[in-house]
Amino acid sequence: ADVKKIAVIAGDGIGPEVVAEAEKILKRTEEVFGLSFETEHALFGGIAIDKKGTPLPEETLAVCQTADAVLLGAVGGPQWDNNPKELRPETGLLGIRKELGLFSNLRPAVVFDCLKDASTLKPEVLEGTDLIVVRELTGGIYFGEKFRRESPQGEEAVDTCAYNVTEVERIVRQSFEIAQKRRKKLASVDKANVLETSRLWREVVNRVAVDYPDVELEHVLVDNCAMQLLRRPSSFDVIVTENMFGDILSDEAAMLTGSIGMLSSASLGQGSFGLYEPVHGSAPDIAGQGLANPIATILSVALMFRLTFGYEKAADAIEKAVAEVLDAGHRTADIAVDKSQAISTTQMGDLIAAAI
Amino acid sequence: ADVKKIAVIAGDGIGPEVVAEAEKILKRTEEVFGLSFETEHALFGGIAIDKKGTPLPEETLAVCQTADAVLLGAVGGPQWDNNPKELRPETGLLGIRKELGLFSNLRPAVVFDCLKDASTLKPEVLEGTDLIVVRELTGGIYFGEKFRRESPQGEEAVDTCAYNVTEVERIVRQSFEIAQKRRKKLASVDKANVLETSRLWREVVNRVAVDYPDVELEHVLVDNCAMQLLRRPSSFDVIVTENMFGDILSDEAAMLTGSIGMLSSASLGQGSFGLYEPVHGSAPDIAGQGLANPIATILSVALMFRLTFGYEKAADAIEKAVAEVLDAGHRTADIAVDKSQAISTTQMGDLIAAAI
Numbered sequence A, B: 001a002d003v004k005k006i007a008v009i010a011g012d013g014i015g016p017e018v019v020a021e022a023e024k025i026l027k028r029t030e031e032v033f034g035l036s037f038e039t040e041h042a043l044f045g046g047i048a049i050d051k052k053g054t055p056l057p058e059e060t061l062a063v064c065q066t067a068d069a070v071l072l073g074a075v076g077g078p079q080w081d082n083n084p085k086e087l088r089p090e091t092g093l094l095g096i097r098k099e100l101g102l103f104s105n106l107r108p109a110v111v112f113d114c115l116k117d118a119s120t121l122k123p124e125v126l127e128g129t130d131l132i133v134v135r136e137l138t139g140g141i142y143f144g145e146k147f148r149r150e151s152p153q154g155e156e157a158v159d160t161c162a163y164n165v166t167e168v169e170r171i172v173r174q175s176f177e178i179a180q181k182r183r184k185k186l187a188s189v190d191k192a193n194v195l196e197t198s199r200l201w202r203e204v205v206n207r208v209a210v211d212y213p214d215v216e217l218e219h220v221l222v223d224n225c226a227m228q229l230l231r232r233p234s235s236f237d238v239i240v241t242e243n244m245f246g247d248i249l250s251d252e253a254a255m256l257t258g259s260i261g262m263l264s265s266a267s268l269g270q271g272s273f274g275l276y277e278p279v280h281g282s283a284p285d286i287a288g289q290g291l292a293n294p295i296a297t298i299l300s301v302a303l304m305f306r307l308t309f310g311y312e313k314a315a316d317a318i319e320k321a322v323a324e325v326l327d328a329g330h331r332t333a334d335i336a337v338d339k340s341q342a343i344s345t346t347q348m349g350d351l352i353a354a355a356i
């Protein structure tokens, strides 16, 4: 078969543990579906700072650039939090997004049946919630010029937020296309009553919308969206927004599902290349103890199969296996009601692999 | 008695209706507490655009500048939404904040007992929630340079976000002082892992914190705050943040209380001058029908009494009257379980006035 190359970045904290289970799943799908993967491990984040003196070593970038997809665990931890900017894990994250041209971050926020009680929202409000936030990932205030200068009122810091038509159009088109394959509703979120970048954003959305007459479009102001996500989460289908707003709203959306430990995400560029990672962080407090839940990372593999490789059947099989294992009552500590019955990271990985 | 001058801006939509009830309360407190107010009405927002060709006429600004406080109803409506920038109600809002030097927006998010079921959060999560968001109101990306330019990738829009030490320090000190009078906890929200303005913000917070050793300080990243507000709302006391983040988080916080129709806010500058308004909008869909709930505006008067005039007793009396009327079961349509039993805007105002 056609060998797919996957760059595997374990990262920090629980990253290595959850990624190891995802690799088990890769192996299992090779056996069951006759797929073939070549994995190459690379250093990234805190561990790369410690071993190579930079969060994103050249070799790591090269491994990713020659791969068909990237699987990422998690990066970061308190020991790097007070480092200078160029020696912080986040700087590596921003760098890899930019260098690989990953302009679009897809964050599905779905409710897992077995976790719906974990949400702080009332069940009747949450009912039917199944949305996806499409966040622009390589533009806006994250990547604009930043500097300090003297002012009559003391030192001043400046960040610049810029968006051009091309940057907006590509993510907006992608979002319309995603909406077409779902419930055909798109909410474009901006702050057009205040920001010039938002006014440009809205102009582009309105122009592009003409090509997708089957998709129902609404413009929502970002402050209102933060409210509506709480009030009527199930009414959203696809939400598209710029980088900073997307950072905030995608976390809000993930949290309200109650299933944040189980959510996966995809960062895409032009073509089929993508980087896949769980939404949760590196959880340094539980690292190395076999307590981490590998499901979000395993589901990131399913997302990779679907979006990068077009392996629909294998993707379905992974998702079905996860559902089966959960239905059978198996839980890692984070999602267990009775913690004494919790299984370990590797046990969860083994069970899911066996269920495929 | 010492006559206090209040600039009254009814505004658009339900603004005139709710402000009329708040004025009844002013009158009533004159009688009961021997206070003395001189009110002067001024045009602002949509109605000012229609009558004067600008959302913030010079006369209106002059009325506010010679007043001790401003009472504002609400502004905006669909008929002005597609106007050019200088003819939009929001432009008036930004203008009045800047011209009056209102650098701090206080938004208490509290749960009204009779409305706790209106929240989409589970009651046990909401229990004990009583927080205040202090939003910087005259700086950041709202007021930075904005422009368009040509780029190789098509037209480009730019917004600039800037903060200097003075701007940050004054609002941070105010927030520490507010926290000292409450539960002595301050959460400073920023995005210091990405933004230069946030790094400056955090430096200033840490420096100022030394003067308030009795206040427990935590730094929270904005994306994490959007999540924690949902997960543990009752753990927050005072949250201080910059303009754009505050816009988003204060709306999220207000919505999760379930009491958004009842919340009031204060915008303060140097000294005791302040602008007071309900958190809710102009609700054009129900304007002119006597359906609006005047409580948020009436409670804005209580906030004005407390923060600008130091009329603690009268403020307490207003809040007690509101509670009494609600306890007696009176409801406007927006908060009534049985809509057929709902009372009108003026009936609610009369009942509260009578209860003082």
Ligand SMILES: CC(C)[C@H](C(=O)O)[C@@H](O)C(=O)O
Residues within 6 Å of the ligand: A090, A093, A094, A247, B193, B194, B223
């Ligand atoms: C770590 C941080 C720079 C990053 C971001 O803000 O993009 C994170 O919050 C995320 O959402 O991936």
Ligand SMILES: CC(C)[C@H](C(=O)O)[C@@H](O)C(=O)O
Residues within 6 Å of the ligand: A193, A194, A223, B090, B093, B094, B247
């Ligand atoms: C109308 C708009 C400009 C305004 C803001 O963003 O400040 C509003 O959302 C608010 O919070 O008062």
